[in-house]
Amino acid sequence: xxxxxxxxxxxEGRLAGRAFAYWMANYRRxxxxxxxxxxxxxxxxxVAMGFGLGALVDDGGLGGTGYVxxxxxxxxxxxxxxxxxxxxxxxxxxxxxxxRQYHAMLATPLGIxxxxxxxxxxxxxxxxxxxxxxxxxxxxxGAIASWWVLAAVFAAVLxxxxxxxxxxxxxxxxxxxxxxxxxxxxxxxxxxLFSGTFFPVSQLPALxxxxxxxxxxxxxxxxxxxxxxETATVAxxxxxxxxxLLWAAGGLWLAFASFRKRLVT
Amino acid sequence: xVGAHRLTKRFGxxxxxxxxxxxxxxxxxxxxxxxxxxxxxxxxxxxxxxSPPTEGSLRILGLDPATDGPxxxxxxxxxxxxxxxxxxxxxxxxxxxxGRYFGLSRAQVNAKADELLEFAQLGERAGSVVEPxxxxxxxxxTIARSLVNDPELLLLDEPTTGLDPQxxxxxxxxxxxxxxxxxxxxxxxHYMDEAExxxxxxxxMDGGRIVAEGSPRELIALHSTRExxxxxxxxxxxxxxxxxxxxxxxRVEVLPDRLLLYTDDGDATAAAVHGRGLxxxxxxxxxxxxxDVFLHLTGRTLVD
Amino acid sequence: xxxxxxxxxxxxxxxxxxxxxxxxxxxxxxxRHGWVTLVSGVxxxxxYLFSLGVGLGALIGDVDAGGGRMVEYAxxxxxxxxxxxxxxxxxxxxxxNLFFKLKYARLYDSVLATPLGPxxxxxxxxxxxxxxxxxxxxxxxxxAAAAGMVSSWWAVLALPAASLIGLAxxxxxxxxxxxxxxxQDFDxxxxxxxxxxLFSATFYPLSTYDESIRWLVQxxxxxxxxxxxxxxxxxxxxxxxxxxVAYLAVMGLVGLVFAARRIERLLLR
Numbered sequence: 080x081x082x083x084x085x086x087x088x089x090x091e092g093r094l095a096g097r098a099f100a101y102w103m104a105n106y107r108r109x110x111x112x113x114x115x116x117x118x119x120x121x122x123x124x125x126v127a128m129g130f131g132l133g134a135l136v137d138d139g140g141l142g143g144t145g146y147v148x149x150x151x152x153x154x155x156x157x158x159x160x161x162x163x164x165x166x167x168x169x170x171x172x173x174x175x176x177x178x179r180q181y182h183a184m185l186a187t188p189l190g191i192x193x194x195x196x197x198x199x200x201x202x203x204x205x206x207x208x209x210x211x212x213x214x215x216x217x218x219x220x221g222a223i224a225s226w227w228v229l230a231a232v233f234a235a236v237l238x239x240x241x242x243x244x245x246x247x248x249x250x251x252x253x254x255x256x257x258x259x260x261x262x263x264x265x266x267x268x269x270x271x272l273f274s275g276t277f278f279p280v281s282q283l284p285a286l287x288x289x290x291x292x293x294x295x296x297x298x299x300x301x302x303x304x305x306x307x308x309e310t311a312t313v314a315x316x317x318x319x320x321x322x323x324l325l326w327a328a329g330g331l332w333l334a335f336a337s338f339r340k341r342l343v344t
Numbered sequence: 345x346v347g348a349h350r351l352t353k354r355f356g357x358x359x360x361x362x363x364x365x366x367x368x369x370x371x372x373x374x375x376x377x378x379x380x381x382x383x384x385x386x387x388x389x390x391x392x393x394x395s396p397p398t399e400g401s402l403r404i405l406g407l408d409p410a411t412d413g414p415x416x417x418x419x420x421x422x423x424x425x426x427x428x429x430x431x432x433x434x435x436x437x438x439x440x441x442x443g444r445y446f447g448l449s450r451a452q453v454n455a456k457a458d459e460l461l462e463f464a465q466l467g468e469r470a471g472s473v474v475e476p477x478x479x480x481x482x483x484x485x486t487i488a489r490s491l492v493n494d495p496e497l498l499l500l501d502e503p504t505t506g507l508d509p510q511x512x513x514x515x516x517x518x519x520x521x522x523x524x525x526x527x528x529x530x531x532x533x534h535y536m537d538e539a540e541x542x543x544x545x546x547x548x549m550d551g552g553r554i555v556a557e558g559s560p561r562e563l564i565a566l567h568s569t570r571e572x573x574x575x576x577x578x579x580x581x582x583x584x585x586x587x588x589x590x591x592x593x594x595r596v597e598v599l600p601d602r603l604l605l606y607t608d609d610g611d612a613t614a615a616a617v618h619g620r621g622l623x624x625x626x627x628x629x630x631x632x633x634x635x636d637v638f639l640h641l642t643g644r645t646l647v648d
Numbered sequence: 649x650x651x652x653x654x655x656x657x658x659x660x661x662x663x664x665x666x667x668x669x670x671x672x673x674x675x676x677x678x679x680r681h682g683w684v685t686l687v688s689g690v691x692x693x694x695x696y697l698f699s700l701g702v703g704l705g706a707l708i709g710d711v712d713a714g715g716g717r718m719v720e721y722a723x724x725x726x727x728x729x730x731x732x733x734x735x736x737x738x739x740x741x742x743x744x745n746l747f748f749k750l751k752y753a754r755l756y757d758s759v760l761a762t763p764l765g766p767x768x769x770x771x772x773x774x775x776x777x778x779x780x781x782x783x784x785x786x787x788x789x790x791x792a793a794a795a796g797m798v799s800s801w802w803a804v805l806a807l808p809a810a811s812l813i814g815l816a817x818x819x820x821x822x823x824x825x826x827x828x829x830x831x832q833d834f835d836x837x838x839x840x841x842x843x844x845x846l847f848s849a850t851f852y853p854l855s856t857y858d859e860s861i862r863w864l865v866q867x868x869x870x871x872x873x874x875x876x877x878x879x880x881x882x883x884x885x886x887x888x889x890x891x892x893v894a895y896l897a898v899m900g901l902v903g904l905v906f907a908a909r910r911i912e913r914l915l916l917r
Binding site for chain 3: 355392394395396414415417418420422426427428430431432433437440441442444445446447473490493530538
């Protein structure tokens with residue numbers, strides 16, 4: 080197995096910009112639809128959950144924070160996760176199997192690291208765009224009131240990255256979409272619903288709470304929430320960020336190995 | 345089996361099939377020969393009752409496709425140009441499920457599936473999914489599938505396009521057997537060797553019209569000479585050489601890479617060419633084929 | 649399945665051979681190979697139910713379920729999750745799956761070469777979507793009942809009610825799919841579904857809205873689906889429920905006729 084040695088040759092990766100440029104050129108044809116849903120999605124979600132549902136929620140359970148202020152940073156991180164996973168599943172399988180862009184790239188001077196890094200960079204940019212859009216909507220609605228929102232956007236992008244690279248590694252090992260269904264329904268969806276986005280994880284039974292605290296999303300949510308509510312400590316924030324970085328780096332290493340195994344045989 | 349009179353298909357301004365008359369008799373193999381875009385597939389779709397004619401009359405198995413579509417399709421077998429196998433199912437399930445579309449009972453399709461897998465030489469792959477099969481295997485499966493309802497009339501749209509020579513011969517063998525067992529075959533092709541091998545009668549189509557009709561032998565006798573002499577010269581343009589050959593053959597065709605001389609005796613004509621002091625790079629005397637018929641009728645080659 | 653054929657024959661729409669059941673059988677066989685996908689669909693509404701109903705519900709007091717009925721939040725949100733799941737499942741089957749079969753797998757090219765007609769395709773695909781939906785709603789109802797969120801035998805009728813929601817959305821979804829050009833167009837479907845999912849008195853009562861915009865919420869099909877199932881699961885049924893049934897039935901039948909016509913125009917050229 081390729082993963083037993085280092086999966087990337089030393090000089091590889093310098094040409095990632097070219098792979099990134101390819102995905103950008105592709106994106107330029109379809110960006111309109113994604114911008115509309117990028118703004119309207121958060122708007123609908125914040126209004127319905129924050130204001131509509133929030134009217135029913137007893138703020139006492141949230142330590143005095145209003146529900147919309149509680150949920151906005153949670154949704155920011157959760158949306159970053161969803162964008163990252165969405166962009167790292169079918170598009171990766173498509174480029175491997177259906178449209179075979181990766182094969183085309185490998186026939187040029189680009190190497191495995193170039194095409195992984197280039198595509199990951201593109202996904203990260205997509206996450207950044209949706210995160211900025213979310214932040215703009217949340218500030219406009221008054222759901223986020225702190226200038227720390229700028230840092231929270233970076234935190235959301237980092238959260239996305241912690242999902243992008245492991246999912247790349249996973250997607251490169253799939254032959255059909257049934258694995259994605261399991262990923263969406265048994266990993267992404269439960270994380271979205273139980274990792275502190277909608278209610279504090281302390282509401283969960285002890286075992287589930289322990290599991291929730293290990294998920295990267297919980298760390299992303301806590302990081303974003305601590306920043307925009309200005310309750311974060313330096314040590315705590317660095318801890319969350321470091322944990323997310325660990326996932327991103329480990330995922331990247333696995334992604335290199337998966338891609339090499341799939342494409343270079 | 346099939347009777348078409350002034351049959352026409354238009355898509356907006358474009359006329360794909362232009363008032364053709366066709367008569368197919370029971371038990372024969374009938375071919376539509378022509379290049380891509382000649383209107384063969386549009387004609388086949390109309391005969392398959394999945395495309396209503398724009399004008400003209402069409403009767404299939406004595407019935408009218410406009411009102412009896414399902415009843416006609418129940419007695420047809422269709423092999424489309426592109427394989428439309430169900431990739432979510434296994435080889436065997438493709439036949440089972442297709443049989444159920446015809447309203448056959450489970451017992452019937454189970455028995456039929458074994459027989460057809462045998463016929464298509466796919467018995468060993470019965471439980472495999474469709475995707476990894478080779479092109480030839482997929483084509484055989486498509487044909488096997490089309491036979492599940494014991495059709496009286498089998499429509500084959502370019503049955504061997506894209507297959508390697510060996511796979512083509514296996515398919516031709518299967519089609520011969522079907523014909524012997526009494527199935528009427530209607531097929532389209534742009535390979536003249538296929539048309540010569542398989543068809544009792546054929547029509548040559550070009551630009552939506554029928555330009556000739558008859559058995560392969562009749563067509564060659566009528567529109568070509570017995571033999572053809574092919575000459576290649578060491579030049580980019582063969583036209584000047586044609587001028588030097590006047591009178592040596594019934595007709596001379598100039599192609600980009602060679603000259604075709606239509607004559608009843610190829611060797612004698614070759615001797616005459618040398619007699620005029622010309623020294624071609626290569627000389628080939630062969631029998632006329634449908635390709636020559638097509639070239640004569642339309643001024644174009646069939647496959648390019 | 650003879651009921652399917654009876655429906656197929658009764659509809660004033662394009663040709664079919666009354667063989668829609670063969671297509672249902674085909675889908676069932678295909679799903680034997682992809683059963684993980686089928687089974688995984690059971691869990692999504694349950695996750696929502698336990699996250700919002702139980703986790704968040706602990707922070708919420710009793711809620712007005714309409715007409716002054718005060719219920720626990722979990723009991724309030726459970727019927728909405730069941731109705732929304734019926735909608736989402738039907739839309740997914742009739743848009744995403746159908747688009748794939750139509751444009752990529754070209755499944756219907758081979759189907760229409762047999763006696764089956766466009767009507768059989770429409771009826772067969774929608775029947776399959778409904779059967780699949782029935783599996784999901786049954787599982788959901790059992791779990792909701794086991795968790796004590798169901799208080800009446802009327803709730804059994806929530807199963808056919810969920811199928812009715814599925815029919816309405818599958819028929820319209822199928823019609824819409826025949827107009828789609830590429831996968832990007834699915835963004836717009838999401839854009840229509842998401843507000844409906846969020847604002848149709850699903851997560852909080854109609855009374856939260858200002859009087860002036862309630863009519864807008866009440867005009868959406870999902871509102872009627874949610875209200876219908878909520879009445880049944882709370883065991884509080886009045887004649888008014890027939891209005892919800894009528895709304896969804898008309899939407900389903902009109903959609904079905906239209907979808908079959910569109911499929912005919914698309915495939916039989």
